[in-house]
Amino acid sequence: MSEDFKLTITPLKPKAVPPETTIIAAAQNLIESTSTWTRGKTYYKTVKTYRKNKEPGDGASWHCRVSEHIPTEATFEQLWDKLGKDKMMNEKEFIPEIQKVAKVKDVSPTSSIWTTYYSLKRPISPRVFTVLQVIHLVDASPRSGMIVSIPIDLSEDKDLEKLEEKGVRGRYVSVERIMELENGETEWRMATSGTPGGMIPSFITESAMASKISQSLPLQDVPHFVKWLHSLSE
DSSP states (O other): OOTTOOOOSSOBOGGGOOOHHHHHHHHHHHHHHGGGSEEEEEETTTEEEEEEOOOTTOSSOEEEEEEEEOTTTOOHHHHHHHHTSSHHHHHHHHOTTEEEEEEEEEEETTEEEEEEEEOOSTTSOOEEEEEEEEEEEEOSSSOEEEEEEEEBOOTTOHHHHTTSOOSEEOEEEEEEEEEEOTTSOEEEEEEEEEEOOTTOOHHHHHHHHHHHTTTOTTSOOHHHHHHHHHHTTO
């Protein structure tokens, strides 16, 4: 695969997935570029959002969410333990819309295919998202870790396709970076582009995306995650 590989919502066939090093390099470039995106609203007083308009080949606009966490709220170790390991299974515990999660296939020690079933408010029918998740940890100081999710099309592999949940197929691509900061806090930065599929008009999707990435579908809800994390030690 070329170094020009670009993260988009266009689903890849498993055989067309580039090497993990190529995916991580593209993810690193994307997440670093978010500092130049257009600033949006701030939610919960601490969750900042950013936006980048759709460019040729993107498929949809990009949105970014950034939050910083003091050690008593969430440490680097805690964030990475719950998001860099078994991320999809953990999300089901704090994102109410997620009803089912299943691992389709382990591709390598640091990448795997997952399918997630979301039950949404009526009249929107359930959505299914199937992604390849790639993780990458830099254990040198300051530590950082990335979780990259790209949409996968399993239609050419009937055995794997049978493992997908049934529902309208949505698509999203995301890059999450957890990084230690010099002030002792930990930054959780997420960039995403997506479409819920079906007959939902794109302007509705776009207008709701900025608030959604600080809340739930199809990613994490920062305050819900922190609340869930603290509940584990109670």
